[in-house]
Amino acid sequence: MSRKFTPKVVTANDLVEGDVVYLTEAGAWTRRHAAAELIEDEARAADRLALAEAQTGTVVGAYLADARPGPHGPEPVHFREAFRSRGPSNYFHGKQAEAANV
Amino acid sequence: MYKYSDFDEAFVRSRVAQFRAQVARRLDGSLTEDEFKPLRLMNGLYLQLHAYMLRVAIPYGTLSSRQMDRLADIADRWDRGYGHFTTRQNIQYNWPKLPDVPDMLEALADVQMHAIQTSGNTIRNVTADHFAGAAADEIADPRPVAELIRQWSTDHPEFQFLPRKFKIAITGSPNDRAVTRAHDIGLRMVERDGVPGFEVVVGGGLGRTPMIGQVIRDFLPREDLLPYLEAIVSVYNLLGRRDNKYKARIKITVHEHGIEAIREKVEARFAELRGGFDGVDQTWLAEIENAFAAPAFRDADPAPYLDARNADPVFRAWSDTNVAAHRHPGYGIVSISLKAHGATPGDASSAQMRVMADLARRYGHDELRVSHEQNIILPHVALADIPAVHAELRQAGLATANIGLVSDIIACPGMDYCALATARSIPVAQQIAERFAELKTEHEIGPLKIKISGCINACGHHHVGHIGILGLDRAGVENYQITLGGDGTEAAAIGERAGPGFAYDQIVPAIERLIGAYLEHRESPEETFLETYRRLGMAPFKAALYPEDAKKETARAA
Ligand code: HEM
Ligand code: SF4
Numbered sequence: 080m081s082r083k084f085t086p087k088v089v090t091a092n093d094l095v096e097g098d099v100v101y102l103t104e105a106g107a108w109t110r111r112h113a114a115a116e117l118i119e120d121e122a123r124a125a126d127r128l129a130l131a132e133a134q135t136g137t138v139v140g141a142y143l144a145d146a147r148p149g150p151h152g153p154e155p156v157h158f159r160e161a162f163r164s165r166g167p168s169n170y171f172h173g174k175q176a177e178a179a180n181v
Numbered sequence: 182m183y184k185y186s187d188f189d190e191a192f193v194r195s196r197v198a199q200f201r202a203q204v205a206r207r208l209d210g211s212l213t214e215d216e217f218k219p220l221r222l223m224n225g226l227y228l229q230l231h232a233y234m235l236r237v238a239i240p241y242g243t244l245s246s247r248q249m250d251r252l253a254d255i256a257d258r259w260d261r262g263y264g265h266f267t268t269r270q271n272i273q274y275n276w277p278k279l280p281d282v283p284d285m286l287e288a289l290a291d292v293q294m295h296a297i298q299t300s301g302n303t304i305r306n307v308t309a310d311h312f313a314g315a316a317a318d319e320i321a322d323p324r325p326v327a328e329l330i331r332q333w334s335t336d337h338p339e340f341q342f343l344p345r346k347f348k349i350a351i352t353g354s355p356n357d358r359a360v361t362r363a364h365d366i367g368l369r370m371v372e373r374d375g376v377p378g379f380e381v382v383v384g385g386g387l388g389r390t391p392m393i394g395q396v397i398r399d400f401l402p403r404e405d406l407l408p409y410l411e412a413i414v415s416v417y418n419l420l421g422r423r424d425n426k427y428k429a430r431i432k433i434t435v436h437e438h439g440i441e442a443i444r445e446k447v448e449a450r451f452a453e454l455r456g457g458f459d460g461v462d463q464t465w466l467a468e469i470e471n472a473f474a475a476p477a478f479r480d481a482d483p484a485p486y487l488d489a490r491n492a493d494p495v496f497r498a499w500s501d502t503n504v505a506a507h508r509h510p511g512y513g514i515v516s517i518s519l520k521a522h523g524a525t526p527g528d529a530s531s532a533q534m535r536v537m538a539d540l541a542r543r544y545g546h547d548e549l550r551v552s553h554e555q556n557i558i559l560p561h562v563a564l565a566d567i568p569a570v571h572a573e574l575r576q577a578g579l580a581t582a583n584i585g586l587v588s589d590i591i592a593c594p595g596m597d598y599c600a601l602a603t604a605r606s607i608p609v610a611q612q613i614a615e616r617f618a619e620l621k622t623e624h625e626i627g628p629l630k631i632k633i634s635g636c637i638n639a640c641g642h643h644h645v646g647h648i649g650i651l652g653l654d655r656a657g658v659e660n661y662q663i664t665l666g667g668d669g670t671e672a673a674a675i676g677e678r679a680g681p682g683f684a685y686d687q688i689v690p691a692i693e694r695l696i697g698a699y700l701e702h703r704e705s706p707e708e709t710f711l712e713t714y715r716r717l718g719m720a721p722f723k724a725a726l727y728p729e730d731a732k733k734e735t736a737r738a739a
Contacts, residue, residue, distance in 0.1 A: 092228055094207075094208070094214075094279065095208070095278060095280060096279070097229075097231070097233040097278065098231060098232060099231060135210075135214050139214050139228060140228065156657075157657055158657065159596060159602075162230065162596055162597070162605075163231065167231065167275075168597050168608050169525045169597055169607045169608065169611065172231075172276070173232075174231075
């Protein structure tokens with residue numbers, strides 16, 4: 080059964096800092112969800128994931144996460160990804176607190 | 182306190198050096214993540230949602246003020262100025278960076294601490310009653326035995342690759358404050374005809390298949406402990422299922438084979454092993470016991486304590502909930518709540534850690550404890566000094582008078598940190614505590630244990646909460662299931678599910694209705710929530726949780 084492909088981003092954790100990172104269209108890693116490449120095609124998703132997984136010296140645990148287009152770039156769909164893109168809710172720590180992100 | 186021997190010291194240092202080299206090889210690309218992951222887990226280093234997490238063991242929950250100060254220094258230097266104390270008597274740092282972790286471990290080793298066997302399929306940090314050595318109701322201090330077990334189990338060559346993690350808890354008191362019945366092995370000190378020994382319970386555990394442990398030996402003489410434990414673990418090592426992670430814990434082994442069959446095998450293995458223990462363990466134990474000798478208690482007049490209770494209602498309310506009976510006259514056990522209303526359960530800032538360390542140094546015979554309920558204990562404080570301790574705690578925001586009450590909630594890190602989580606738990610705890618602070622009813626409600634886990638793994642002990650809350654992901658939305666009637670004491674019980682779950686914004690009102698029903702139905706203010714539940718069962722609570730269903734029922738009956 081082929082279901083309609085839901086758009087994805089490639090995400091992982093940075094090896095050194097552990098922080099959440101996303102793969103950009105240029106093949107670099109960004110800390111901002113909105114700067115990630117929104118992948119709309121299943122074959123490309125598999126390619127991009129393979130590219131990410133090969134970078135074991137940079138990132139850990141790459142996977143594809145559902146995303147959707149938004150006014151400033153891709154947005155997370157699932158609440159887990161929304162938390163990953165922001166940081167914890169009990170302290171103003173993590174991405175939400177990082178100046179580069181505002 | 183127990184001091185590392187030269188052997189312990191050299192062992193811990195060499196582990197730090199090994200890990201330093203492993204991290205370097207990971208960073209320079211010589212090790213892949215697949216190769217590195219088991220190595221980092223052996224040293225308590227996890228990768229969570231937003232960062233790495235370092236889990237540090239606090240064996241049997243005991244810390245000196247110097248160790249607590251060091252935990253504060255580590256928080257400031259390599260983390261974000263705080264630490265999270267957990268139900269397993271560990272402290273977790275939520276923000277370390279990989280290259281810094283060897284330095285953190287080195288700093289821990291300086292004060293005889295480490296993160297070894299805080300992860301992986303090994304015998305984990307042995308937990309104990311947090312009132313050990315102080316409680317008025319205790320037969321004997323369980324910590325020397327806990328230390329003996331730690332020495333026996335650390336790096337035990339046969340037990341580094343068990344089918345699954347293995348947790349041992351021990352209590353020296355008939356009132357079980359260490360949840361021994363929910364551990365792989367629970368040990369309760371008992372006496373028979375004047376001979377000290379243990380009741381040995383096996384196969385307890387929470388997680389996706391919660392089970393209360395069963396008694397495998399009702400009386401084990403003290404000197405037989407290590408061979409008997411070794412027998413249990415080696416039987417499990419062979420029999421435990423390695424084909425399915427979810428069936429690998431000893432609780433499932435006991436369940437599948439039956440306690441009688443397990444007992445037979447354990448006794449047979451014990452008979453083989455016993456001769457091999459030539460009593461050297463008892464010599465060790467005697468040495469360890471010296472290290473745990475009770476401090477030199479003084480005989481201070483408790484009058485200042487009683488005067489403060491009469492004069493100051495705030496102090497009185499706090500001492501009602503936060504001071505427990507000590508075995509030495511003129512002393513008290515002070516529980517410092519890490520559950521200020523609206524704060525994260527179990528978190529302490531580095532400044533707070535230093536205040537607690539300092540109080541222990543000046544008033545508490547230099548000892549602190551971490552409880553599985555995520556609070557800090559000063560186990561030995563002269564009653565006369567408690568008013569001064571309270572005054573200083575107040576200044577540090579550490580004088581919340583809520584031990585054992587609604588807002589003294591256990592909560593796991595949940596989806597704010599944990600990669601396995603299906604929902605958040607911390608904000609639910611924060612909101613419940615804030616709500617009952619606003620209502621000002623928690624002292625009226627009395628003893629009540631709420632425990633929250635952010636997924637089925639049950640790190641927050643929700644199954645043994647009087648009210649348990651389990652956060653789940655239902656079709657991409659956080660949803661919270663309630664269980665009632667759980668109990669983590671010697672009368673251990675697994676809570677029963679109340680019905681369908683509640684959305685994130687509905688869980689606090691649901692808890693409020695539930696507690697409203699208790700207040701309405703209790704026979705007297707002395708009848709606790711748990712007693713009322715045991716007397717009446719689920720029905721009145723269900724009616725309060727699901728008023729719409731209750732209305733329909735009444736309409737149908739009419
Ligand atoms: C990164 C964070 C954590 C991870 C990945 C994790 C993982 C797990 C897993 C997988 C289980 C289920 C084991 C099984 O049923 O076989 C479990 C159980 C448990 N964990 Fe955690 N945990 C984490 C944090 C914590 C914390 C913070 C605490 C203490 C507050 C804790 C205490 C426990 C307890 C008490 C249990 C249930 C008792 C049992 O082992 O049956 N864990 N954990
Ligand atoms: S119960 Fe689940 S969410 Fe909570 S800490 Fe354990 S594994 Fe994580």
